[in-house]
Amino acid sequence: MRWIKYRSFLLAGLFCLFSCDLDMPEEVYDNPLDLDINSAQGISPPALIFNPSVTNTTSGSNVTIQVFALEVNEVAGVHIQVQYSKNKLSVTNVSPGEFLQEGAQDPLFFYDNDPLTGLLDIYCTYLGDDTNVSGTGPVAYIIFTTTAPGEGILQYTNQSELVDTDDVKIQLNGLGQGVVNAQ
Numbered sequence: 001m002r003w004i005k006y007r008s009f010l011l012a013g014l015f016c017l018f019s020c021d022l023d024m025p026e027e028v029y030d031n032p033l034d035l036d037i038n039s040a041q042g043i044s045p046p047a048l049i050f051n052p053s054v055t056n057t058t059s060g061s062n063v064t065i066q067v068f069a070l071e072v073n074e075v076a077g078v079h080i081q082v083q084y085s086k087n088k089l090s091v092t093n094v095s096p097g098e099f100l101q102e103g104a105q106d107p108l109f110f111y112d113n114d115p116l117t118g119l120l121d122i123y124c125t126y127l128g129d130d131t132n133v134s135g136t137g138p139v140a141y142i143i144f145t146t147t148a149p150g151e152g153i154l155q156y157t158n159q160s161e162l163v164d165t166d167d168v169k170i171q172l173n174g175l176g177q178g179v180v181n182a183q
Helices: 002-019 035-040
Strands: 047-051 054-057 062-075 077-084 089-096 108-114 119-125 133-146 150-156 161-163 177-182
Touching (some): 062 077, 062 161, 062 177, 077 133, 089 108, 089 119, 133 177
Parallel strands (some): 054 177
Antiparallel strands (some): 047 062, 062 133, 077 119, 077 150, 089 133, 108 119, 150 177
């Protein structure tokens, strides 16, 4: 009698298992802060990346992109130059991120945007010679307005640099790229 009861449960269980349509979700691993993903793209720390690296929006909308320092050591100042698609994007605002505000003093922060060339220069530094920060975090937030449909590209130029307290350039092993898709 027991065998019949267990056999019935087993058959019912197998029937449910094989008759159900099990659509397994396909997981997407696209976290721009993931070291493995960055390594597969040829970017290893210390590096500068955009977060998010891909943004989908509508034309005329604002999007916020983080300028992100990835595993950097003893940074006392930055000059980051971003080349953006001037025919697709315009810079609305740039504000300091929390990363360099973790030091013992507030840093000086300013930026210069040239909409004719699509170049944005971001500067942030500490006064004095004993304040620096290490780790990973947002250096700045850039708010772009999408001005036309299509793909807007964001790239760090080779003019981008991080320096230590002695104004010695810190070697960057990777410069990420960002994309803003406007419909």
